[in-house]
Amino acid sequence: MAERRPSIPLALQRAVKEESGYRCAIPTCKGTSALEIAHIVPWVEVRTHEFENLITLCSVCHTMYDLEGKIPRKSIQQYKANLALLHGRYGEFERRLLEQFAQTNSSSVQLNTGRELDLYYLLRDGHLTARADSGGMFIGGMPVAQLVTYSLTSSGQALVKRMKAGSPLS
Template identity: 40%
Template sequence: MSRDSIPAEIRRAVLVEAGHRCAIPTCRATTTEIAHIVPWAESHDHSFENLIALCPNCHTRFDQKKEMDRLAVKMYKHNLGILNNRYGEFERRLFEVLAKSNERVFVLGAAGDLLVANAVKDGFFEDKHVQGMSLDINGDNGFSKSFPMTFTYWVTDAGVEFIKRFSNGNDIA
């Protein structure tokens, strides 16, 4: 059976799902290839569920060198759906940085509380309310408001576990 090309709309959806980057959380290189989770020769399946965005190196590691097994790649695909529906781009990048650095404390600038709101809500980060720089506004009419310009967060034990599962390709649900 000859191999049809992957339909453009499915190819696009797979790339968008991964943010046009490799789906492997410890890689995230610019994606240029679409891989079949269950090989085409075995499945003849070009469905969105059977495709994942991988960089050429990770694609080779998966398909040819067998350094990643199919279950791991299925889990990366599964986790992408959760990450994309729950966490913003900033939170996802922060998870990647924290996975590599193993840091437990980080500081964000103005509006940092908004950028990590879902991770805080899920108990992965805790705002330590460290006094820092603030912007104080005092109006002529008696109005007064102070806005924090820095936010100091601690990665909770639950956050450490989540980030480990994420970076190792384990189920993050």
């Protein structure tokens, strides 16, 4: 009789899904429906649920990985490593901005002033530059909010390109 596999604890499921932003961890998919937790090294080999060995995949990608073997384990391991790097280094706002750059193929965005701390590591790591724009909102002739254009540098463009391809980020 086969051993019954215990359920993945809810707190662990939540942590794995938070790591990927509640999206499929495969960069070219990023699906948000029918999310499942997949073992990178199969359950039958490890017989344990460990954060480092779990990744969020949509049901289609999970099937292509586990059942059909169409996605190599090395690729899934790299996607997990990239998630760890992005999650450990960059804040939520920075990760969302990188994802926006990846999805839209744009290289700059205009934001109101005051976002410097939200983008601190991308700026510090040299992936973004900031340029204050002369425009903005005025009330009674007084400037209220000045816009800042944040642009990807060449290293930022390379980072986004690697993210999209699922290549190593480090």
